[in-house]
Amino acid sequence: MSLRHSPVLLALLAAFSLPASANDAVQAACGRCHGADGVAASAGTPHLNGQHAGYLVESMDAFRAKKRPTAVPEHQAGLKxxxxxxxxxxxxxxxSARPKQDTNAEKVARGEAIYGDRCASCHLDNGRDFEQEAPFLAGQDLAYINAQNGLFVSGKRKFAPRQDDAYKGLSAADLEAVSHFFASQDQFAAKGSEGKKKKKAR
Ligand code: HEC
Ligand code: HEC
Known part of the structure; x- marks a missing residue:
């Protein structure tokens, strides 16, 4: 893991006590779409539960600075x-558990191969770990992943450094397959437990 050791982030990660009103403010501004615990209720909205802190902070900064597209006024307004x-x-x-999604087995298999060649160096462990500040993607909402890939490819959302190389030459069907692969993953599976995971009743 390469958590950036910025003082801001370390301060965020440090234990702190917050007034109950802070949580009320979060629920009022964000809970409607991201759920009370970060598990989104509707397709196309990303799950935020279990996402790493550095990425959450960076995303909110990017929305506010208009470096990342969003149509959600709450993102642009930001939070205190x-x-x-x-x-x-x-x-x-x-x-909290994310809902199990309908994924297509053929696309998952095709996506797994593309993932291994193109995405695994930053989205480690099938999307459960990261390098280069990449977000966790295991179990992320399928429609959301597809939509973000569309934004990256069209240039509306800026690629992270070297992420664009990873997408070079991939077709829309290739990218859709990788989305199915990530969406099919168990978010909290233990490291290296893929074999076991497949046998486990879910
Ligand atoms: C109206 C629904 C809605 C509200 C309210 C909302 N969000 Fe979002 N959020 C979304 C959608 C949809 C996306 C996907 C990007 C986009 O379209 O803006 C998103 C994306 C995000 C992301 C990026 C996640 C990722 O994986 O890249 C973060 C972080 C986030 N929201 C945090 C918040 C916070 C914090 C609040 C409260 C201040 C909030 N959101 C309020 C719908 C909402
Ligand atoms: C060089 C490292 C790197 C590689 C390789 C890489 N990514 Fe990423 N990815 C990132 C980073 C960093 C971000 C965060 C971008 C940002 O908002 O700054 C990201 C963001 C994403 C997002 C947005 C997730 C969200 O929550 O909004 C998706 C989807 C994604 N990557 C898919 C892929 C796919 C598919 C591949 C392989 C084809 C890939 N990435 C290869 C580093 C990488």
Missing amino acids: PDDLKAAVELYAGSK
């Missing part, structure tokens, strides 16, 4: 510092 801390603590720490 205490409320942002509360949001990051709540979502990053949430172990």
Whole structure:
């Protein structure tokens, strides 16, 4: 893992006590779409539960700075510092289960191969670990992953450094297959437990 050791982030990760009103503010501004615990209720909205803190903070900064497209006014308005801390603590720490999604087995298999060649160096362990500040993607909402890939490819969302190389030459069908692969993954499976995971009743 390469968590950036910025003082801001370390301060965020450090234990802190927040007023209950901070959590109320988060629920009021964000809970409607991201759920009470970061598990989104509707397709196309990303799950935030279990996402790493650094990425949550960076995403909110990018929305506010208009470096990343969004049509959600709450993202552009942002949150007060205490409320942002509360949001990051709540979502990053949430172990709630994400809903199991309908994925296509052929696409998952095709996506797994592409993932191994193109994406695994940053989205480690099938999307359950990361390098280069990449977000966790295991178990992420399928429609959301597809939509973000569309934004990257069309240039509306900026690629991270070297992420664009990984997408070079991939067709829309290839990218859709990788989305199915990520969406099919168990978010909290133990490291290297893929074999066991397949046998486990779910
Ligand atoms: C109206 C629904 C809605 C509300 C309210 C909302 N979000 Fe979102 N959120 C979305 C959608 C949809 C996306 C996908 C990107 C986009 O379209 O803006 C998203 C994306 C995000 C992301 C990026 C996730 C990723 O994996 O890249 C973060 C972080 C986030 N929201 C945090 C928040 C926080 C914090 C609040 C409260 C201040 C909030 N959102 C309020 C719908 C919402
Ligand atoms: C060089 C490292 C790197 C490689 C390789 C890479 N990514 Fe990423 N990826 C990132 C980073 C960093 C971000 C965060 C981008 C940002 O918002 O700054 C990201 C973001 C994403 C997102 C947005 C997720 C979200 O929650 O909004 C998706 C989807 C994604 N990558 C898919 C892929 C796929 C598919 C591949 C392989 C074809 C891939 N990435 C290869 C580093 C990488």
